[in-house]
Amino acid sequence: MRRTALPARRRLHRRALLAAAATLAAPRAQAARTVTLGLTPVFLDSDIVLVRQIEGHISARLGRPVQVVKRRTYREVTSLLVAGQLDAAWICGYPFVQHRDALEILAVPLYRGAPLYRAYLIARQDRGAATLAGLRGDIHAFSDPDSNSGFLVTSAMLADLGTAPGAFFARSFFTYGHRNVIRAVAAGLAQSGSVDGYVWDVMADLEPALVGATRIVQASAPMGFPPFATSRQADPGLARAFRDALLTMPETADGRAILATLRLDGFVAGSPGLFDGIAALSRRARAGG
Amino acid sequence: MRALAPRRWPLALRVPLLITLLMIGIAAAISKLVLVRLEATQAAHVEELSGAYLDGLSTALLPAMIRRDPWEAFDALDRSRARYRGVGALRVLVVLPDGTVLAASDPIRHPLGAASPEEASPAPLRLEPGAATAWIHRAVSEGGVPVGRIAAEVDVMALAAERRATLLALVGVNAALTLLFAILGWLLVRRMLRPVLRLSERLGRAAEGRLEPIPEAELPPADTEVGRAFRHYNAAAAAIAEREALLTRLAEQERRALVGRYASAMAHEVNNPLGGLFNAVRMIQRHGDDADRRSRAASLLERGLTGIHNIVRASLILWRGEADARPVSAADIDDLRLLIESEARRRDLVLDWQHGIEGSFPAPAQAVRQIALNLLLNACAASPPGGRITVRAGVAGGVLTLVVADEGPGLPVEARRLLTDRHEAGVPQAGGLGLWTVARLVRELDASVQLAGPPGTHVTIRIQDAEHRAQLPAAA
Incomplete structure (x- = not known):
């Protein structure tokens, strides 16, 4: 009994090992690579729910796992995107024009029916200043050195006045978030700030007490809304699928939930020309600097 | 005024008063001790709590302080507010080594770049008796290089209120206990002194000549101090009564002896003129017809009787015993x-x-x-x-x-x-x-x-x- 039983068990073992090796090797070769999407802080204090919603929606549309990668500064996200370490990112118009050659627009959000937004100069509610000139000597809060509304617009306006932030303001600092600019001004840490008009408007609804402590001193002309972009080096198929996922977002329930959270209407394909105004601001600012 | 001197006060008042004074002294000492210990405990508690608070805060603030980033510092302070609500920090300042404010929990009061206020200067923790707040401090350094300090003004009103409540409780309880012991002392001493006062009252009556023994039924047991004192008193009263009776008896005897002596003296005095009187009587009997002799005899009789009369009168006055x-x-x-x-x-x-x-x-x-x-x-x-x-x-x-x-x-x-x-x-x-x-x-x-x-x-x-x-x- 022992002599017949032993070879039978050996055969069984060999088969099992081969099957296991095949099972382990196959998914590794065929597994869909995780798609990465870069984000910078928008307006939510805690955006974990939003991040999961976005990951879920795009993953469903692409049929591939999606991971949102968050970084504190625009520069970090832009650098990762340009370097091809992110498949896509929601970036500001200013980094886009800075890296126009390396980046390609996937889609531009529609805010109040248009892919446009404004930059606001804000101050505490009790300030009497009516224009940027009235904010001279302030402690000023900027959002990010690579933010259009949070830095470039004010710098360009100051350049137009023949000055620069360092000279015009008594002191300035970066908060790395439009929401933080509003908090800094509302708390009195800064006397004025440069902020994304879209964020200020949405926050006025979400946190009226906080935003109510500030007022708009001056609003800029409409400019191209921060776009979703990808590297020109990226897989064109993936880029197409990504763009499609964004453009069809209003068509799905989870997509509409995301848009409702972000107070957006949808997406348009957009074009580089939408950001020409920002490019002009950049030139004016550089000329002034 | 001398009657009001404390040593003249009754014992029933002095002893409870003494107990009251002792109780007040003890209560004051215990209260002081408790309050000192409570203050030390509170200070240790505040040190401990503020230590944990400042540890957490300095960890959160260190990167911002190294970079001198006002927003990061403010953001850390702002977020710590809810986390450390129990500490009761009213004002928190992040001060750079040059003494200027990097961030404050109240930026309007302490703007970025302003000089740190005098009261926020580093000093050891002190819980001042009437103070509602106290400052706690923490120097922050990185690799041995000072990057600034954190100063926080914390609310110690609750601690002061606790000390006040403790003090009030101590005063209340001690006052009640003192009063209770004073009343108990007064009652006990009164009860203990009652037999002594009774004895004293009886001795007082003895000075008026009335030393009355205490009835047997009212005597406390013989094996008690009071019982012995009462029995000694009764023995003394009996001895004095016996002595008085003896004296009275002796005086009576002496009086009788005197009476005897003077009865014989008086008899002698009466007897002396009696011979003459009898002669006078005989003279009248024999020569009563002779007017001259009768008159002389009568005169003799009168003088003799007058002498006897005087003697009898004097004796009557002296011995009638009234x-x-x-x-x-x-x-x-x-x-x-x-x-x-x-x-x-x-x-x-x-x-x-x-x-x-x-x-x-x-x-x-x-x-x-x-x-x-x-x-x-x-x-x-x-x-x-x-x-x-x-x-x-x-x-x-x-x-x-x-x-x-x-x-x-x-x-x-x-x-x-x-x-x-x-x-x-x-x-x-x-x-x-x-x-x-x-x-x-x-x-x-x-x-x-x-x-x-x-x-x-x-x-x-x-x-x-x-x-x-x-x-x-x-x-x-």
């Missing part, structure tokens, strides 16, 4: 002479009798007569046959002076002490009750006694009139 409070008069002194003459004659003594009393003198006649008679009898007894007894009585300046002198061997020492020592109340061991009576009466009259001799005995008694005596303080 209190005779009328003022002493010259007749009282003269009566004494009648009484003593027979004794003097019997002993063959010479009486040198002079007195300058006119009218009366305000002193009880019976007492004065008793004093004088006893002194005279003593002088007669002490004088040798043929001796002279000198009697002088006079009034001057409201003082009756009575002098009785003899030529005897002089008074023995005990007799002298008996007369001159005002507190000597002992009864003579044998005889001499006459002098003891003199001494007793002299004390009662508050009179003075002066003795002279030997040779002889010279006794001078000075009695002030009743009006003068009334002005003197009552004899103890």
